[in-house]
Amino acid sequence: MKEVDNIIRILGETRKAIETENYSKIKNLSNQTINVASLTQDPDNINVAVVVYSLDKVFEREHYRNYSDWKKISKTILSSLEYSIEDLEKNDLNEFRKDFENIRLCIKKISGKLKEYIQEVFRKAKINKASRIYEHGISMEQTAKLLGITMFELADYAGKTGISDVPESKTLDAKSRIKLAEEIFR
Amino acid sequence: MTQKVLIFDSGSLISLSINGLLEELKKLKKIFNGEFIITKEVKKEVVDNPIKIKMYELEALKIQNLIDEGCLNMPDKIGITDKEITNLMFKLMNFANTMFIGNRNEIQLIQQGETSCLALSKILNEKKIKNVLVVDERTTRMLVEKPENLKELLEKKMHTNVKLKESNFKEFNGFKIIRSTELIYIAYKKGLINLRGKEVLDALLYALKFKGCAISSEEIEEIKNIK
Numbered sequence: 169m170k171e172v173d174n175i176i177r178i179l180g181e182t183r184k185a186i187e188t189e190n191y192s193k194i195k196n197l198s199n200q201t202i203n204v205a206s207l208t209q210d211p212d213n214i215n216v217a218v219v220v221y222s223l224d225k226v227f228e229r230e231h232y233r234n235y236s237d238w239k240k241i242s243k244t245i246l247s248s249l250e251y252s253i254e255d256l257e258k259n260d261l262n263e264f265r266k267d268f269e270n271i272r273l274c275i276k277k278i279s280g281k282l283k284e285y286i287q288e289v290f291r292k293a294k295i296n297k298a299s300r301i302y303e304h305g306i307s308m309e310q311t312a313k314l315l316g317i318t319m320f321e322l323a324d325y326a327g328k329t330g331i332s333d334v335p336e337s338k339t340l341d342a343k344s345r346i347k348l349a350e351e352i353f354r
Numbered sequence: 355m356t357q358k359v360l361i362f363d364s365g366s367l368i369s370l371s372i373n374g375l376l377e378e379l380k381k382l383k384k385i386f387n388g389e390f391i392i393t394k395e396v397k398k399e400v401v402d403n404p405i406k407i408k409m410y411e412l413e414a415l416k417i418q419n420l421i422d423e424g425c426l427n428m429p430d431k432i433g434i435t436d437k438e439i440t441n442l443m444f445k446l447m448n449f450a451n452t453m454f455i456g457n458r459n460e461i462q463l464i465q466q467g468e469t470s471c472l473a474l475s476k477i478l479n480e481k482k483i484k485n486v487l488v489v490d491e492r493t494t495r496m497l498v499e500k501p502e503n504l505k506e507l508l509e510k511k512m513h514t515n516v517k518l519k520e521s522n523f524k525e526f527n528g529f530k531i532i533r534s535t536e537l538i539y540i541a542y543k544k545g546l547i548n549l550r551g552k553e554v555l556d557a558l559l560y561a562l563k564f565k566g567c568a569i570s571s572e573e574i575e576e577i578k579n580i581k
Contacts, residue, residue, distance in 0.1 A: 323566025
């Protein structure tokens with residue numbers, strides 16, 4: 169994992185934001201992870217970006233709290249975050265990965281609709297983070313591979329963002345490119 | 355002997371497929387005096403992998419159908435072996451993925467599907483076979499056409515200085531790229547679209563943009579104004 173100190177800070181602030189119900193802060197924390205994730209493409213950094221973003225989405229939805237399993241899952245998430253910080257401080261990456269895996273295992277064990285909702289949140293978080301990495305200049309296929317999603321999912325999502333509207337994206341004027349197409353069809 | 359070839363990357367087939375424009379692709383093939391080719395790496399991305407996922411199974415089947423019908427062909431149709439492509443693909447991938455260095459990391463930019471298309475195009479160029487790549491995703495296009503823009507983008511987004519290994523530039527010269535938008539523009543101009551009305555071109559181009567084709571709104575407006 170790269171920039172461990174920064175990740176420890178982000179996880180600590182995420183835990184605090186959950187405890188104080190300051191959920192809007194979590195999204196910003198998740199965005200802070202994406203620069204390093206794009207540059208290094210380290211799977212642990214990418215995992216942190218996905219999980220922190222998912223936690224924002226899971227905790228901001230108040231109706232989830234009405235489900236019977238909610239207390240169990242929120243308690244597991246908070247304790248896993250706490251352990252993950254401790255393990256990173258000890259530089260124990262294996263234990264850190266297990267802490268994050270615990271969150272997923274706990275979600276798998278819960279029942280009914282809440283499980284479906286939260287799993288969908290995590291799936292969408294992967295697509296969202298993939299779109300952000302693609303936005304950073306990494307190719308669509310490379311990004312889809314990093315996040316374990318299909319290119320169909322990424323293309324569909326990224327197309328609705330303004331990624332292609334940045335000036336650097338224009339590499340040839342429209343007339344010249346149309347001319348290329350016309351010439352090959354002549 | 356094949357005189358000309360269009361090489362399709364995954365993204366362009368995905369944009370056309372999820373917009374329901376594969377019939378138009380078939381019509382384009384009929385008027386194209388040459389071959390539409392995909393590599394085995396691209397087939398993996400648009401057929402072999404998505405066919406296992408319920409959400410995209412139908413799209414994968416539709417593209418498989420294009421292969422079965424001979425609208426899309428594999429490189430052996432034009433006498434190029436997978437081995438030739440794979441060998442060059444790994445070389446090009448290495449050049450591309452060591453070309454930009456940020457914070458002492460070689461930035462891994464592109465993958466096998468995208469690079470296999472570049473490799474095939476390079477092989478065809480050497481054989482003097484006219485070819486154009488159809489690539490909807492942005493990074494490969496920027497790498498080939500304006501690597502300095504890609505450097506700027508990486509620096510801006512990653513908030514770090516990026517060094518560019520300029521000696522690798524020459525490996526990415528000589529490629530010609532269009533997108534699904536230019537392809538559909540041709541279909542529109544040749545009367546292959548079964549819709550009528552002055553907004554049809556606008557609707558087609560924006561639909562492709564919103565399903566992943568890397569084209570700006572400004573470029574779409576420029577295309578619409580071409581006489």
